[in-house]
Amino acid sequence: xxxxxxxxxxxxxxxxxxxxxxxxxxxxxxxxxxxxxxxxxxxxxxxxxxxxxxxxxxxxxxxxxxxxxxxxxxxxxxxxxxxxxxxxxxxxxxxxxxxxxxxxxxxxxxxxxxxxxxxxxxxxxxxxxxxxxxxxxxxxxxxxxxxxxxxxxxxxxxxxxxxx
Amino acid sequence: xxxxxxxxxxxxxxxxxxxxxxxxxxxxxxxxxxxxxxxxxxxxxxxxxxxxxxxxxxxxxxxxxxxxxxxxxxxxxxxxxxxxxxxxxxxxxxxxxxxxxxxxxxxxxxxxxxxxxxxxxxxxxxxxxxxxxxxxxxxxxxxxxxxxxxxxxxxxxxxxxxxx
Numbered sequence: 231x232x233x234x235x236x237x238x239x240x241x242x243x244x245x246x247x248x249x250x251x252x253x254x255x256x257x258x259x260x261x262x263x264x265x266x267x268x269x270x271x272x273x274x275x276x277x278x279x280x281x282x283x284x285x286x287x288x289x290x291x292x293x294x295x296x297x298x299x300x301x302x303x304x305x306x307x308x309x310x311x312x313x314x315x316x317x318x319x320x321x322x323x324x325x326x327x328x329x330x331x332x333x334x335x336x337x338x339x340x341x342x343x344x345x346x347x348x349x350x351x352x353x354x355x356x357x358x359x360x361x362x363x364x365x366x367x368x369x370x371x372x373x374x375x376x377x378x379x380x381x382x383x384x385x386x387x388x389x390x391x392x393x394x
Numbered sequence: 395x396x397x398x399x400x401x402x403x404x405x406x407x408x409x410x411x412x413x414x415x416x417x418x419x420x421x422x423x424x425x426x427x428x429x430x431x432x433x434x435x436x437x438x439x440x441x442x443x444x445x446x447x448x449x450x451x452x453x454x455x456x457x458x459x460x461x462x463x464x465x466x467x468x469x470x471x472x473x474x475x476x477x478x479x480x481x482x483x484x485x486x487x488x489x490x491x492x493x494x495x496x497x498x499x500x501x502x503x504x505x506x507x508x509x510x511x512x513x514x515x516x517x518x519x520x521x522x523x524x525x526x527x528x529x530x531x532x533x534x535x536x537x538x539x540x541x542x543x544x545x546x547x548x549x550x551x552x553x554x555x556x557x558x
Contacts, residue, residue: 235440235443236401236436236476237401239435240404241404243408243432243435244404244407244411247428264411268407272403272404275399276400276403279399
């Protein structure tokens with residue numbers, strides 16, 4: 231039963247708690263940044279735990295020839311292991327910007343799809359932005375990750391690779 | 395790679411964050427009780443998500459004849475789905491008290507085994523106490539769950555069933 235439900239339930243608990251704690255003037259910003267930070271460390275840890283069990287996944291191996299290879303790894307292996315599905319669409323401008331589209335993002339499917347819930351979406355996406363940034367960081371790739379929701383539960387993560 | 399690592403990493407992040415927030419006079423107590431509450435809700439949610447996908451696991455079905463059956467479910471199915479192993483030993487006084495012993499509890503294995511770390515153990519166990527209490531609660535069984543560590547990473551959860 232549990233893996234997926236466990237992660238989703240824990241993720242909701244974290245959001246709720248962080249949100250309750252970081253309430254104040256700039257509440258939303260602080261909540262989002264805390265969640266992003268947690269995601270970052272978990273993303274790093276996931277790559278580390280994988281690295282320990284499987285040496286193929288390090289930056290020094292020929293598995294990753296270039297930037298695009300890193301992104302394919304995130305879209306396929308990494309996404310599947312966390313969200314049980316692949317990213318649906320990957321696009322790039324070939325200048326270090328990658329757009330990863332998930333048409334049915336697991337962590338948004340808990341939120342109702344009404345427009346009035348759109349404002350809560352950033353809280354449900356911040357952890358995952360950090361997750362991607364942390365994973366890439368532990369693979370030796372510095373990046374900035376943002377996200378945009380149009381129609382829930384679809385969303386697009388934008389990854390800007392900093393010069394490698 | 396990820397399921398287990400994901401849960402463990404997220405669990406650590408929560409502990410760290412809750413601990414940093416709930417610092418004050420009675421810090422440890424509040425931190426532990428927050429974590430227990432989160433575990434409770436996640437435990438409830440896990441049973442619910444299972445119930446939806448698999449109707450065998452409700453209290454109304456013949457699967458659970460008596461208290462002991464509930465506890466066996468927690469020790470086997472439930473523990474395996476969360477911790478990837480079964481409880482190593484289950485004992486009862488046949489008067490509503492059950493002792494569940496895990497000889498290598500996953501969430502303690504991150505802590506070093508020195509005696510000086512024993513004081514941190516409650517924080518690493520509170521979520522799981524809540525998890526068990528929440529799962530039982532959603533199966534219709536009220537309980538009080540406590541825990542005791544002797545030599546890490548072994549620990550014993552004590553479940554006191556309130557009259558059904």
